[in-house]
Amino acid sequence: MGWKPILIENRPKQSVMAVAPHTSNIDFFVGLFYYLAYYGKPNFLIKKDWFVFPLNYFFKAIGGVSVSRRKGGGTVQAMADAFKHHPILHLAIAPEGSRRGVEKWKTGFLRIADLAKVPIEITKIDYKRKEVGILKIFNPTGDIEKDIEFIRSFFTKEMALYPALFDDLHK
Numbered sequence: 001m002g003w004k005p006i007l008i009e010n011r012p013k014q015s016v017m018a019v020a021p022h023t024s025n026i027d028f029f030v031g032l033f034y035y036l037a038y039y040g041k042p043n044f045l046i047k048k049d050w051f052v053f054p055l056n057y058f059f060k061a062i063g064g065v066s067v068s069r070r071k072g073g074g075t076v077q078a079m080a081d082a083f084k085h086h087p088i089l090h091l092a093i094a095p096e097g098s099r100r101g102v103e104k105w106k107t108g109f110l111r112i113a114d115l116a117k118v119p120i121e122i123t124k125i126d127y128k129r130k131e132v133g134i135l136k137i138f139n140p141t142g143d144i145e146k147d148i149e150f151i152r153s154f155f156t157k158e159m160a161l162y163p164a165l166f167d168d169l170h171k
Contacts, residue, residue, distance in 0.1 A: 005034060006124070006133025014089050015137070016113040017121045018151055021160035022094035030125050031092065032062065034132045044092035045079070065091075076108050080115035090121070095151070096166075105152065107144050114140045122151055126159040 019031055035042040043063045051059060051066040059066075065082075067075050083089055093109040113120050122136045135154055140147050160166040 002130050003030070003034070004129070004131045005038060006131055006135065007038060008121075008134040008137065011039075011090075011121070011134070012119050012137065013087060014083050014116070014118040015091070015121045016109050016116075016118060017090055017092040017123045017134070018095050018109050019092050019123045019125065020095055020152075020155045021125065021157070021166040022096045023160040023162040023165035026161060027094075027125050030132055031123075035092070039090070042092055043089060045075075076111045076115065079108075079112045083116035083118055092123070095148075105148055107148065110140055110144055110147055114142060120151065122154050124155060124159060127161045128158045 019027075021027075031044075032042065041063050043065060045067045046059055046064045048066045050056075051064070056066075065079070079091060082091070091112070093112075095105040095109050109120070120138045120140060121134045122138055123132075123134050125132050138147075138151065155166070157163040157166040
């Protein structure tokens with residue numbers, strides 16, 4: 001389909017994959033096919049609203065983990081704990097938390113990586129260049145604001161399928 005994969009050597013056995021920009025449901029399929037082609041079965045967080053019959057069977061079979069977006073849901077701790085039980089786990093998360101434009105990214109992906117003591121794989125889906133893959137392996141510093149700014153610096157609105165829906169505030 002004309003996409004160029006970006007592959008990285010010496011991937012860690014465990015990571016949180018911060019995947020951006022996320023402005024369309026098509027992003028899911030681009031990322032899924034990339035991961036299946038080069039790394040096997042993925043794991044990814046997906047809004048609980050999508051886990052309805054019959055889609056729940058599909059998403060679970062391909063590695064989806066249902067997440068409730070209500071406050072106090074315990075998702076960060078539960079996902080961090082999952083790394084204790086799975087020696088090989090790469091959990092894909094869209095830090096934007098939504099397909100519509102957001103000024104502030106969710107911090108759960110950073111908090112999961114920090115609690116689990118795993119790196120973050122900065123992963124892009126770039127429609128302009130038709131590239132998808134892992135750009136960099138990053139170890140969180142514990143400074144959430146600084147880390148978010150650093151990770152966001154890898155992404156521009158021109159990469160998004162719908163550029164108007166991506167805020168590249170760091171620019």
